[in-house]
Amino acid sequence: MKSILIDGNSLIYRTFYAIREMSNSKGVPTNAIYGFVNILVKIQEEYQPDYLGIAFDLKAPTFRHLAYDDYKGGRHKMPELLEEQFAILKQLLIKMDIPILELAGFEADDIIGTLAMIGAEKGYQTEIITGDRDAFQLVGPNVKVLYTKKGISQLEAVDEAWIQQEYGLTPKDLIELKALMGDKSDNIPGIAGIGEKTGIKLIQKYQTLDNLYAHIDDEKGKQKEKLIAGKEAAYKSRMLGTIKLDVPWDGDFKELSFHNIFNAESIEMLKELEFKNILSRIDQTDTVETIEKAVGFQWIKTDQELAELLAVLAATEEVTIYYHQEETGVYLAMEIENRYYYLNAQVVEKLKFFEKLLSLKNVTTLEITSQDLKNLIHIFHQAGITEVNEAFDTYVATYLLSPGDQRYDLKTAAYKYLSRTILDDEEMFGKGKKRVKASELDEQLLADYFVKNCETVKSLKTVLEKELDETGMMSLFKTIEMPLLEVMASMEELGFKIDRSQLEVLSGDFESKLKGLTREIYELAETDEFNINSPKQLGEVLFEKLKLPVVKKTKTGYSTNIDVLEQLIHFHPIVEKIIDYRTLSKLDSTYGRGLMTFVEPKTNKIYSTFNQTVAATGRLSSSAPNLQNIPVKTEMGREIRRVFVPSDADHILVDADYSQIELRVLAHLSGDENLIDAFKKEQDIHTRTASEIFGVPLEAVSRTQRGQAKAINFGLIYGKQAFSLGKELGISRNEAQNYIDRYFARYPKVQDYMGNVKKQAKEDGYVTSIWGRRRYIPEMNSRNGILVQAGERMALNTPIQGSAADIIKLAMIRVYNRLNVEQLEAELILQVHDELIIDTPKNEQEQVERLIKEEMEGAAQLSVPITVDVNSGASWYELK
DNA sequence: CGTCTACTCT
DNA sequence: CATGAGAGTAGACGT
Numbered sequence: 001m002k003s004i005l006i007d008g009n010s011l012i013y014r015t016f017y018a019i020r021e022m023s024n025s026k027g028v029p030t031n032a033i034y035g036f037v038n039i040l041v042k043i044q045e046e047y048q049p050d051y052l053g054i055a056f057d058l059k060a061p062t063f064r065h066l067a068y069d070d071y072k073g074g075r076h077k078m079p080e081l082l083e084e085q086f087a088i089l090k091q092l093l094i095k096m097d098i099p100i101l102e103l104a105g106f107e108a109d110d111i112i113g114t115l116a117m118i119g120a121e122k123g124y125q126t127e128i129i130t131g132d133r134d135a136f137q138l139v140g141p142n143v144k145v146l147y148t149k150k151g152i153s154q155l156e157a158v159d160e161a162w163i164q165q166e167y168g169l170t171p172k173d174l175i176e177l178k179a180l181m182g183d184k185s186d187n188i189p190g191i192a193g194i195g196e197k198t199g200i201k202l203i204q205k206y207q208t209l210d211n212l213y214a215h216i217d218d219e220k221g222k223q224k225e226k227l228i229a230g231k232e233a234a235y236k237s238r239m240l241g242t243i244k245l246d247v248p249w250d251g252d253f254k255e256l257s258f259h260n261i262f263n264a265e266s267i268e269m270l271k272e273l274e275f276k277n278i279l280s281r282i283d284q285t286d287t288v289e290t291i292e293k294a295v296g297f298q299w300i301k302t303d304q305e306l307a308e309l310l311a312v313l314a315a316t317e318e319v320t321i322y323y324h325q326e327e328t329g330v331y332l333a334m335e336i337e338n339r340y341y342y343l344n345a346q347v348v349e350k351l352k353f354f355e356k357l358l359s360l361k362n363v364t365t366l367e368i369t370s371q372d373l374k375n376l377i378h379i380f381h382q383a384g385i386t387e388v389n390e391a392f393d394t395y396v397a398t399y400l401l402s403p404g405d406q407r408y409d410l411k412t413a414a415y416k417y418l419s420r421t422i423l424d425d426e427e428m429f430g431k432g433k434k435r436v437k438a439s440e441l442d443e444q445l446l447a448d449y450f451v452k453n454c455e456t457v458k459s460l461k462t463v464l465e466k467e468l469d470e471t472g473m474m475s476l477f478k479t480i481e482m483p484l485l486e487v488m489a490s491m492e493e494l495g496f497k498i499d500r501s502q503l504e505v506l507s508g509d510f511e512s513k514l515k516g517l518t519r520e521i522y523e524l525a526e527t528d529e530f531n532i533n534s535p536k537q538l539g540e541v542l543f544e545k546l547k548l549p550v551v552k553k554t555k556t557g558y559s560t561n562i563d564v565l566e567q568l569i570h571f572h573p574i575v576e577k578i579i580d581y582r583t584l585s586k587l588d589s590t591y592g593r594g595l596m597t598f599v600e601p602k603t604n605k606i607y608s609t610f611n612q613t614v615a616a617t618g619r620l621s622s623s624a625p626n627l628q629n630i631p632v633k634t635e636m637g638r639e640i641r642r643v644f645v646p647s648d649a650d651h652i653l654v655d656a657d658y659s660q661i662e663l664r665v666l667a668h669l670s671g672d673e674n675l676i677d678a679f680k681k682e683q684d685i686h687t688r689t690a691s692e693i694f695g696v697p698l699e700a701v702s703r704t705q706r707g708q709a710k711a712i713n714f715g716l717i718y719g720k721q722a723f724s725l726g727k728e729l730g731i732s733r734n735e736a737q738n739y740i741d742r743y744f745a746r747y748p749k750v751q752d753y754m755g756n757v758k759k760q761a762k763e764d765g766y767v768t769s770i771w772g773r774r775r776y777i778p779e780m781n782s783r784n785g786i787l788v789q790a791g792e793r794m795a796l797n798t799p800i801q802g803s804a805a806d807i808i809k810l811a812m813i814r815v816y817n818r819l820n821v822e823q824l825e826a827e828l829i830l831q832v833h834d835e836l837i838i839d840t841p842k843n844e845q846e847q848v849e850r851l852i853k854e855e856m857e858g859a860a861q862l863s864v865p866i867t868v869d870v871n872s873g874a875s876w877y878e879l880k
Numbered sequence: 881c882g883t884c885t886a887c888t889c890t
Numbered sequence: 891c892a893t894g895a896g897a898g899t900a901g902a903c904g905t
Contacts, residue, residue, distance in 0.1 A: 432881090534902055535885055554885070556903095561886060586887055589900055617896060619890085626898045629889035637888080662890090718894035727893090786891060797895040801890095805896095833890045833896090 003051035003119050003256065004043055005112045007130035008100075012036055012089060014131040014148045016082045024274040032085045033092065037270070037278055039129065040096070044261055051124070051256035053115065054093060055101040055108035062105050064240050071240060073187045092269050096261040103247055109134060110244040116143045117245045119253065129155065134178070136163055137243060139171040168204055177203045179238035188237045191230030198223070209234055267419040297333070297340035297451040306343075306351045312336050314360055318391070320369040320461065322454035323376055324425060324438060330379055331438055333450035335458050342447045345438065354383030367391035369461050371410045371453075373482075374612070377489040390485045394457055397464040399613035400473055400481060403775055408613050414456050417463045422456055423449060472772045480771065480809050481612065487816045487828065488610040488620070494829050494839070495605035496627065496644055498595070499875075503643040507592030510584050517581045524574040532581055535560050546572055583636065591631060591640045598625045605647075610831070617798050618773045618805035620831060628832045630876070644876035647839050654826070654845065655879035656852045656870045657835035658808065660685050662717050665803045668862040669770070670753035674746060679864035686710040692746040693739060712743055716750070717800055719793035754796055761795035769802035770860070807866070808834060811859040818855050824848065837876070845872055 015035025022031045043049065064071045078086070093100055101111045112128055112135065119126045120142040128135050131148040139145055139160055146155040156162075163171055181199040182190020194202075206212040212227070219227060227234075262270075270279055300306050313319065313336060320335040329345030332353075343353060357363055364387035370376050373393035380388050398408040398417075405412075411424040428449055430436055438446055468474040522529055527545060530537045539558030542548045548571050552559040562582070568575045588594075598606045606625065614621040622628040630644070631637025646653050658664075663685055667675040678688040683698070690701040690709035701709075708729055715725050726736035744751040758780075761767050766776045775798045779791030808831065815836060816828055826840040826848045836856065840848045849870045856868045871879045 531902080533886095533900090536902075556884065559885085582886080586900080590888070590898090594900075614898095615896060619896060621897055623898060626889080629887090629898065631888060633889085715894065718896095720894045721892090723893045725894090784891095786893090789892075793895065801896060804890095835890085 001050045001122070001124045002047070003053075003115075003124050003126045003253070004047060004049040004258075005115055005126060005128050006039075006052075006054040007108045007112060007128070007132060007135065008054045008056040008089075009108055010130045010132045011039065011148065012082070012086060015039075016079070016085070018148075021081070024272070028088070028273070029081045029085055030273050030275070032082055033089050033273060034275060034278075036089055037092070037275060040098075040261055041278060047127070049127075049258050051119075051253055052258040053099045053101050053256045055111040055115075056090075057107050058102050058104055060104050062107055062110075064107070068236065068240060070187050075185075075187075088273075092266060092273075095263070095265040095269055097259070097263070097266075098261060099256050103249065106244065106247045110247045111249065113138050113243040113245045114247045114249055115253075115256075118249075119143075122253070124253075127157075134183075134241065134243065137171050137174045139163060167200060169200065173203050173207060175238060175242050176208050178241040179209055179234045182237055183241060186240070188240050189233045190237050191226055191234050193222075193226045194230070209238060262421075264419045267415075267421075271419065297342050297447070299447055300341055300343045300347055300351075303351055306347075306353065306356065309334075309341050310356055310360060312339075313357075313366070314362060317362075317365070318367045318369070320454060320458040321376065322450055322457050323370065323379065324429075324450070325375065325379060326429075326437060328437055328439055331446070331450055333447075333454035335454050340451045340454060342451055344443070344446065354380075354385070358383060358385050363387075365389055369394070369457065371395050371413075371457050371460075374485050374489050374492075377486060378493065381489065381493060388486065390482050392461050392465070393482065393485060394460045394464060396481050396485070396612055397461075397468060397477060400477055400773070401464065401467050401471065403613075403616045403618065403773075404777075410453060410456060410460075413460055413464075417467075418456065418459055420456065422453060424453075471774055473774060476771045476773055476806070480806060480813070483813045484612065484809050487812050488612065490816065490827070491610060491829055491831070492607060494647075494827050495600070495603065495607040496829055496837075497603075497605050497647045497839075498599050499643045499645050500596075500599055500604050503592070503596055503599070506639060506643065507588055507596060510588035510592045514581065514584050514588065517577055517584065521574060521577050521581060524572070524577060532578065533585060538578070542568070542572075542574075542578075546574065548572060548575075583634070587631065587637055587640065591637070595625055595640075595643075608830075615805075616775055616794075617801040618769060618775075618809075619801065619833060620805075620809075627830055638877060641877035641879075642875045645874065650842055651839050652842050652845055652872050652874060653876060653879060654838040654840045654848050654852060654870065654872045655835060655876075656838075656849075656856055656868050658804075658856065659867045659869055661804045661807065661834050661866065662800050663713060664862060664864045664866060665770070665800050665807075666717065666750065666753075667864045669799060669803070670747075670750045671863065672747045672749035672753070675750060676864050682865070682867070686713060689713055689743070693742040708739065712739055716743070717797060719754075719796040757795050757799060758792050761791070767795050767798050769799050769806050770862075771803070771806040773802045773806060775802065804834065807860045808836070808856075811856040812836065814855040814859055815852055818851055819848075822847070822851070824851075837879070840872070 012032050016032035019031040019035045021029065022034065023029045043052065090100060101108070101115070103111055109132070116126045116128060116138050120140060124142065126143045127146050128138060128143065129146045129148070133147070135145050136158055139158060145158040147158050149156040160171060163169065163174070167174065167177070169177065177199045178188065178190070180191050180194045180202060181196050182188045202212060206215060213231060216224065216227060267279070298305070300309055316336050322333045324331040329349050331345050332343045332348060334341045348354070363385055367389055368376070369392040371393070372395045373390045377388050377390065394410070394413060395408055398413040409424055411422055414420040414422045428441070429438065465474075468477050518532065521532060525541050525545065527541060530541060532538055536557055538560050542560065543550050543558050548568050550558055551564045551567050562579070565575050565579050569579075595606065600607060606627070608622045608627045609624050611621045611623060631640050664679055667679055674692070678685055686706045686709045687698055687701045689712065690696075690705040691698045693709065693712070694701070694705050696705070711725060711728055722733050722737035722740055725740065726733040729736065757767060761777050762780045765778065765780065766774050768774050775794070777791045777794050779787040780795065782788050782791065812828065812831060815838070819826055819828065824844050824847065826838050826844050828836060829839050830837040836852065838848055838852060849872065853868045853870050857866050860866060873879050
């Protein structure tokens with residue numbers, strides 16, 4: 001057995017002086033605690049003792065003080081910065097459930113000495129962590145001291161051999177030595193005029209004080225006089241400097257049993273202290289299972305048990321579900337009225353759980369809480385349950401509360417909001433090649449896992465609800481984000497019909513053109529074949545072989561992006577071919593061959609995934625494949641849109657897009673009368689802007705002027721600066737600044753608004769959309785000016801982009817519901833930020849065109865009108 | 881398997 | 891000092 005005893009006072013002094021000042025964001029000093037905790041982490045990770053105890057001195061006087069008034073006299077008072085941390089450390093140790101050893105009348109040393117002796121008798125190996133050399137006297141066959149050397153970065157292992165080498169003495173000799181030489185720090189006098197060197201010599205010769213004075217006549221001269229004069233002081237010093245080995249400790253080593261120091265409470269406190277380093281380390285060690293509350297549950301295995309569960313479900317309004325879907329089926333843990341139930345995939349299948357659920361009369365009104373409800377909706381839909389009451393998705397709620405985070409999975413959320421470390425599916429089942437099926441794992445383990453995670457979802461909901469209320473986002477969550485789940489699930493399930501043969505033709509066309517271009521490029525380069533797709537190889541050909549001027553470099557070599565190539569176009573005919581090659585290569589790899597791999601052969605449809613928890617501004621994103629970036633700008637790219645067709649010959653695509661939604665939002669947010677006026681009169685906004693800043697009548701605005709105004713309008717939304725605006729327009733930075741100044745002169749409230757947003761972002765640390773969607777921007781208070789500027793641009797753009805996202809999300813819900821209410825067959829199948837596409841039976845076209853315009857335009861009431869343009873056609877290409 | 885570069889959209 | 895917001899994907903390349 002191994003035990004570790006720590007001299008808490010000594011260690012915290014050491015860490016306090018060894019680590020530079022630090023504090024958390026609330027100004028609480030933390031350096032000493034930080035160092036202390038680091039050592040505890042090291043103990044847990046490396047030493048893994050069976051017992052651990054930390055001893056502290058009490059303020060009350062000890063037997064030494066009673067014997068000697070000046071004991072430890074002359075010591076400075078504990079610095080305030082340390083005193084504050086001392087108290088916090090003790091609280092932390094209590095939360096870590098580490099025994100704090102204190103005893104009135106004794107010092108930490110004495111407690112440690114006594115415990116070390118008790119341990120030694122039991123045959124334990126004991127290690128004492130301290131920065132006080134006094135403890136060396138305790139060293140023995142079973143006792144070592146880990147001495148904090150060089151601050152705290154190293155622990156020197158001090159054993160008998162080490163002491164012999166360092167002093168030429170045994171550990172016990174050190175007591176006698178100290179009696180002679182004293183200890184300045186404890187104000188132990190020793191004998192005046194005897195220091196370390198003489199002391200060591202004397203002890204080597206006589207071993208003990210008694211022996212020394214028995215042979216005092218062997219000494220002579222001044223030294224003898226000093227020894228005789230100091231006899232009383234020496235014995236007193238020995239008493240003071242001898243660590244007691246028999247303090248009255250009535251405890252048991254069992255109380256010192258070491259266990260994981262990271263539990264919900266201690267982790268919470270580490271978070272408050274903002275020890276991110278330490279928290280990330282323990283996160284990775286992943287040894288922690290902190291759900292201490294054992295969750296009892298009922299394992300549903302028989303028809304009878306399932307019938308009972310269904311009866312419970314029929315009598316409730318709320319249910320929390322943790323689910324896991326794989327090829328073999330769906331595993332479920334459920335919480336109903338604080339009782340837990342578990343069904344494995346085999347039971348779900350065999351007992352026909354979902355079929356029975358379908359016939360439950362309250363199935364459509366059950367308020368369901370889960371992590372990732374959109375996928376659960378898919379599962380329900382597959383089972384024929386078409387109406388689902390999505391009450392609370394912990395995944396979306398977690399995203400909403402802090403949409404700039406990287407991940408919102410249950411593990412991350414449980415850690416952040418509950419200070420719990422749980423297992424997630426990835427850890428439970430592995431990923432990639434190592435993925436295993438649930439049925440391959442231990443049944444009991446599996447059941448336990450599902451129930452625990454279900455309990456976590458339930459607990460998480462309580463915390464997230466409170467947070468949503470406190471941040472004013474509950475209404476956004478309830479009226480937009482939750483109802484939207486079903487709309488997105490529906491879009492995912494419906495998919496977008498593809499004209500496969502046309503896509504094949506298109507892709508073949510791209511590929512044959514690419515072949516020709518490849519040959520031409522090799523000829524023009526006068527080279528052997530090289531990989532044109534490799535920026536590295538292309539750079540070598542352009543800038544080394546053909547010696548074209550280097551325009552720009554990347555971190556790793558020559559830049560060959562489109563800006564660079566366009567500047568080189570007149571230097572060599574190869575450049576134009578490369579631009580064409582790039583364009584075609586992108587079109588084929590991503591949209592030709594690329595899309596082909598996503599076409600489901602059975603239905604000839606593409607099924608994209610829509611993600612609600614990715615974009616920090618509140619937008620949706622689309623992936624696998626991304627249908628929100630299908631080419632449109634160039635004619636060749638736009639051809640791709642011909643393959644996106646209605647679901648059958650009796651259908652037509654109806655498309656509706658918001659006109660200038662972001663600038664309208666800006667007009668609303670800023671309240672600028674001039675900008676509002678432009679929209680109220682439904683003028684062409686870029687022409688109007690040009691008229692304002694160039695001081696010409698609307699009719700006299702030239703194409704160039706309109707183009708420049710358009711660039712300014714868009715630039716504004718993104719916080720663009722004069723430098724790049726000038727670059728874009730091919731004018732000087734000064735001229736560009738002049739345009740921006742004139743813009744703000746004509747739209748003064750836009751300028752005010754932007755100033756206010758930045759100010760607010762700096763003060764609050766976040767910005768909000770019209771519906772209260774919040775985004776934290778920590779960059780605003782960075783010390784790095786570049787980051788602050790980037791933060792300002794986010795602060796400017798997010799309320800605009802975010803409000804536009806709110807509006808179209810509301811519109812999606814309205815359109816979806818209206819189509820249902822009017823019992824139309826038309827279906828919403830795609831959203832592209834400001835655009836909705838509806839697959840519509842031809843006989844519903846007029847009705848749908850009218851309805852979609854109404855619902856989109858009526859989604860929000862701003863201080864400017866919102867207008868929607870509607871188009872219909874036989875392919876996405878025709879919707880312009 | 882992760883990072884980099886380049887390119888597509890609103 | 892860098893210089894336009896928000897996304898996703900393919901291919902190359904290095905580990």
